[in-house]
Structures are given as C-alpha cells and as structure tokens.
Amino acid sequence: MATSNTRDSQVESDRSILDESNLNLQRIGFIGSGAAAGALARALATAGQNVVAVSSRQSSRARELAASISGCSAVHDPQLVVESADLVFLAVPDMAIESVCESLTWSPNLAVVHCSGAHSVDVLSTAARAGALVGGFHPLQTFAGRPDDAERVAGSVIGIEADATLKAALTVLARNIGGRPVYLSAENKPLYHASAVLISNYVVTLAAIAAELWDTFNVSRNEALEALLPLLSGAVANLKQVGLPNALTGPIARGDGATVEDHLESLARNRPQLVPLYQELGYKTVDLALQGGLDSRSADAIRAVLAGSDDDAAVPH
Numbered sequence: 356m357a358t359s360n361t362r363d364s365q366v367e368s369d370r371s372i373l374d375e376s377n378l379n380l381q382r383i384g385f386i387g388s389g390a391a392a393g394a395l396a397r398a399l400a401t402a403g404q405n406v407v408a409v410s411s412r413q414s415s416r417a418r419e420l421a422a423s424i425s426g427c428s429a430v431h432d433p434q435l436v437v438e439s440a441d442l443v444f445l446a447v448p449d450m451a452i453e454s455v456c457e458s459l460t461w462s463p464n465l466a467v468v469h470c471s472g473a474h475s476v477d478v479l480s481t482a483a484r485a486g487a488l489v490g491g492f493h494p495l496q497t498f499a500g501r502p503d504d505a506e507r508v509a510g511s512v513i514g515i516e517a518d519a520t521l522k523a524a525l526t527v528l529a530r531n532i533g534g535r536p537v538y539l540s541a542e543n544k545p546l547y548h549a550s551a552v553l554i555s556n557y558v559v560t561l562a563a564i565a566a567e568l569w570d571t572f573n574v575s576r577n578e579a580l581e582a583l584l585p586l587l588s589g590a591v592a593n594l595k596q597v598g599l600p601n602a603l604t605g606p607i608a609r610g611d612g613a614t615v616e617d618h619l620e621s622l623a624r625n626r627p628q629l630v631p632l633y634q635e636l637g638y639k640t641v642d643l644a645l646q647g648g649l650d651s652r653s654a655d656a657i658r659a660v661l662a663g664s665d666d667d668a669a670v671p672h
Contacts, residue, residue, distance in 0.1 A: 378488075378524045380466060384408040384440030386433045386455065388416040390498035391470050392446035397505035398532040400424040408439040423502060434459055442524075443467045444492070445479070453478040461485035466521055468492040473548040475541035476516055490517030491544075492525055494534065497555050509533030514547060516540065562587065564629065571625050600647035607640045610653030612660045619660070637661045 383404055385392050388411035397420075400406045406424050410433040411417035421429035430436060437443055437459050447455050449471045456479050461467065463486030467479055472493040479489040493514035498504040513534035515525045522538065529536040539547055562580060569579035593602035606614040615637065622630050638661060641654050 378441075378466065378520065380442040380524055380528075381405055382407045382440045383442045383444065384410075384436035385420075385444045385446055386410050386436050387444070387446035388413060388420045389446060389448075390500040390504060391494060392444065393420050393500065393502070394496070394498045394504035394508055395444065395446065395470065395492075395494060395532075396420060396424060396427075397502065398508040399528070400427070401505060402531040402533075404528070404531065408436045410436045437461065437465065441465065445469045449473055453481075457481045461487040463487065466490070466524070468517070468521075468525065470494070472514055472551055473544060475544050477541065488518070488521040490521045490525055491515065491539065492529070493539075495537075495551060511535070512537050514539050514544075516544070558587075564632075568626065600643050603640070603643050603647055605640075607637060607657055608644045608647060608649065610644075610649055610657070612653070612657045615657055616660045634661045 383396075383399060383406045385396050385406070385408070388409055392409070392411075396406050396409065406427050408428050408430050409417050409421050410430045411420075414429065414431060417429040421427040428439075430439070433455070441464070443465065445452055445455055445467060446469075452469045452471060452474060456467070456469075459482075461482040465482070466488040467482045468490040469476075469479060470493055471478075471491065472495065474491070476483070476489045476491055479487075483489045491514065494508055495512040495514060496507050498507065509532065511534055513525075513529035513532075513536050515522060515529065515536050516539045517525055526536045562583065563576070565583055566576045566579035569582075570576065574582075590602065590604075593604070596602075606612075606618075618633065619630060622633055638658065641649070641657055641661075645651070645654050
C-alpha cells in the first residue's frame with residue numbers, strides 16, 4: 356500500500372509540474388533513428404507518450420522505427436518532424452547536432468533537445484535564438500540498436516540540462532520511462548561524459564586487452580572473452596551488492612605484492628607495451644584498497660613493486 360501511495364503521489368506531483376510549466380509537449384518527434392533514438396522513442400511510446408514522427412538519412416531505419424510505434428510516421432524531410440511535434444529530439448551523432456539544428460526552421464512554440472552526454476545546449480543556439488526552448492536529455496546507458504533496447508532505459512540515469520521550465524517537463528518524461536533524472540550544467544558535462552566513457556567504453560577496451568593476453572597460451576580472443584565474462588559479471592555484481600571499496604578483490608586488495616611483481620615481470624617479457632597501463636591502474640587500485648582496509652605498510656610495498664624501486668615509490672601517484 357505504501358508503494359502505491361508513493362506512486363500516486365509522484366503522479367500527482369508530475370501533473371503539478373506540467374501544469375505549472377504551461378508547456379504543451381503532447382506530440383514528440385525524432386530526427387535520427389540510431390540506437391539511442393530507437394530506445395528512447397520506443398520507451399516513450401510504451402510509457403504512453405505520443406511519438407508522432409521520425410526522420411533519418413537512413414530512410415529504411417526510420418520506417419522500421421515508425422512501424423514499431425502506433426501512430427508514428429516516417430517522413431523524408433526532418434523539417435516535417437519539426438512541424439509535426441511539440442518536442443523534437445535531435446538524436447543524431449554528436450558531431451552533427453549543431454549543423455542539423457542550423458538547417459531547420461524553429462519557432463517559439465517548440466522545444467528541442469539533443470541526446471548527447473558530452474555537449475551542452477549551446478549546440479542548439481539556432482533554435483534558442485528563434486525562441487524555442489532547448490535542452491539535453493541523455494540516457495546514461497549503452498544501446499545495441501535492438502528493439503529491446505527500450506527496456507534498458509528503465510532504471511538508467513537521464514542527464515538533463517535545460518532552463519527551469521523545460522527542466523520540469525523533461526523530469527516528468529524521464530520518470531515516465533523509468534529513468535532517474537540527474538541535472539547537469541555546461542560546466543560539468545565533460546566530466547560527466549568522461550565518467551561514462553571510463554565505466555563503459557574503456558571497460559570494453561580492458562576486456563579486449565585481457566582477452567588478448569590469452570593468445571600467449573594459444574587461446575583465441577573470442578574464447579578468452581567467453582572465459583573472462585563471468586569474472587567481469589561477478590565484479591559488477593559485487594559493485595551492486597557491496598559497493599565501493601568493498602567490491603575490490605585480488606592481489607592488491609589482499610596485500611600480495613609478490614603476485615603483482617610476477618605480473619609485471621611476465622608482461623615485460625610478453626607484452627611490454629602494457630606495463631605502464633598495469634602500473635597506473637595498480638597505483639589507483641592501491642588507493643582504493645587503502646579505503647577498504649589495506650594497511651599502509653603493504654600499500655607502500657606494492658607501490659614500490661609497481662614503481663620498480665623503493666625510491667620511485669615515494670613519488671605520489
């Protein structure tokens with residue numbers, strides 16, 4: 356009962372926000388039909404929002420997306436999306452947002468948002484000068500371009516950048532699709548996006564590096580990845596269950612400098628280009644392990660191993 360009351364209260368609060376904003380954002384259109392566009396458009400439609408039009412340079416993908424949403428049309432000209440919608444999502448590649456925005460005619464009765472985690476609303480200045488409300492609506496999630504991507508939106512953070520009026524309406528939209536709104540400014544966008552790259556893109560790169568080490572004992576990268584994925588899944592599960600720093604395991608967490616030394620010696624013989632990466636990650640891991648209870652003497656010893664000498668270990672990292 357308490358959960359139901361909380362949900363009802365949130366619905367009433369969201370209605371109040373929309374009423375106070377005096378915005379009519381009933382019709383939603385998408386320019387772009389990539390993975391993020393598909394996930395957001397389907398998630399919004401599933402939540403009962405009226406997604407009316409989609410346009411894309413790849414007309415077949417626009418038609419496919421539109422066909423999956425009741426009442427949505429694929430149009431060849433993106434200006435038709437602008438003319439059909441109250442809220443337009445510019446879900447195009449980051450480098451194209453500004454030029455696409457400049458190519459369209461905007462009016463004061465419109466709102467337009469981009470889906471970039473890296474760029475501020477400044478790239479929508481053409482629309483802002485025409486009187487349109489502008490904002491950012493970034494799902495902090497990775498999408499594979501599949502119809503079931505929409506299911507990943509629920510539970511994900513939605514990074515929102517907008518003025519107070521549009522921010523309120525975008526907050527309601529984010530909650531309607533099960534997202535968790537986080538409010539961003541132009542100043543903190545770069546670090547927000549760098550954080551996303553570190554946790555998502557660079558983890559994939561680390562997976563590739565780890566898998567390629569198995570080539571030294573005649574196991575293919577694909578086979579190695581299959582073998583390593585349960586370990587990665589376990590690390591993610593630990594992060595969910597016990598958080599930081601307690602999710603950290605392994606030789607540094609338990610103060611095992613001898614194993615770290617073995618790693619460095621073997622890398623130096625077989626993959627010397629990876630030694631600096633291992634060292635730098637090792638230094639950061641020592642810092643985290645200290646938070647989790649590693650004693651300072653063991654930490655200093657491991658830093659010395661990573662640096663290659665006790666003198667170098669005294670240099671802060």
